[in-house]
């Protein structure tokens with residue numbers, strides 16, 4: 001399998017250079033938070049696949065919901081005047097639980113096309129408003145908004161731009177609120193003031209608010225290294241955008257569906273974004289699906305007055321009945337104990353990671369709920385980062401794997417955690433104990 005994999009299967013972010021003896025690790029089965037590889041080696045999955053298996057593996061009721069739907073009606077397009085019961089019901093259930101007036105749902109296959117869709121919807125919205133010159137988009141450095149061409153352009157991680165001719169000229173960035181090494185200082189007030197100033201400066205540079213379509217932010221930056229904004233940051237940026245009539249998009253692809261505690265992280269921020277993008281936890285990784293949430297305010301501008309908004313955008317697999325049936329069952333599981341368990345387990349995880357602050361390699365500990373990171377440093381006092389080539393991350397990932405732990409080791413020395421919400425206390429403790437073993441081994 002390893003030989004075939006090397007020959008034929010493309011892994012987007014992988015290099016064996018310096019690790020020629022290694023190949024892909026092939027998983028065979030999984031249950032709860034435990035995954036098993038082809039050799040029978042059991043590991044606790046501290047990253048829920050790719051921050052997505054929120055409900056945990058091996059949930060029979062999800063598999064049954066999918067199988068039932070496949071037998072009854074495996075496909076129905078939502079493109080024209082057609083649909084399926086699970087897709088309609090899931091849209092209604094999501095709208096009921098979403099913050100404020102985010103009442104209109106567009107289903108995609110994942111997060112990248114959810115982000116892409118918002119860009120088209122936003123352009124169309126400004127067209128309907130008679131302001132097509134509002135065509136510039138702003139996002140944040142260290143942000144991640146997908147791997148599609150448009151999404152990768154909004155993404156501000158250089159690895160996703162290099163060699164691709166991205167970002168497009170209408171995609172702009174302002175500095176991150178990253179507080180561990182922020183030139184503005186580390187107080188919330190200073191960081192919020194710096195971000196507001198950067199936003200206003202960027203808007204001015206682009207020719208004023210009447211040129212700017214939208215601003216994208218993750219409630220917590222995930223792929224940039226789990227960067228938590230200071231309290232009040234989201235609200236301050238949202239208010240600033242609202243004052244300039246700039247649409248605010250909360251990208252909740254990672255933070256949605258219980259990862260930070262509530263169903264949606266926005267609910268804790270006192271804002272109702274104009275759009276919210278979600279995926280991952282929506283179907284917990286069992287089948288692909290994403291969802292764009294659109295507010296009444298935005299939808300009404302595009303609608304024809306009789307309730308329809310013929311936006312001219314959709315995919316063959318939008319509103320897929322099997323994915324929707326899975327989404328409905330996953331939602332039921334969240335509300336029958338999973339969210340509550342995730343909140344409990346998240347407190348244990350954060351408290352345990354906090355205790356690692358005394359480790360000589362740990363410079364920063366951050367996160368909320370079941371979304372966390374520790375940032376490793378060479379020199380704690382000076383906050384000297386680990387070398388930024390991929391080799392140390394690869395070594396840490398390998399050591400963790402040998403200890404029976406799957407974590408995400410980012411190339412900048414950040415270790416990311418996003419375990420399934422079904423984790424037991426013992427599984428959280430395993431994640432913490434194995435992390436300490438890995439850190440100690442790294443020190444040697």
Ligand code: PMP
Pocket residue numbers: 109110111112113115144145146147218222223251252253254279280
């Ligand atoms: N937005 C955010 C915030 C993400 O974290 C991701 C994926 N990690 C995406 C968009 C893209 O989602 P997908 O990989 O499902 O296309």
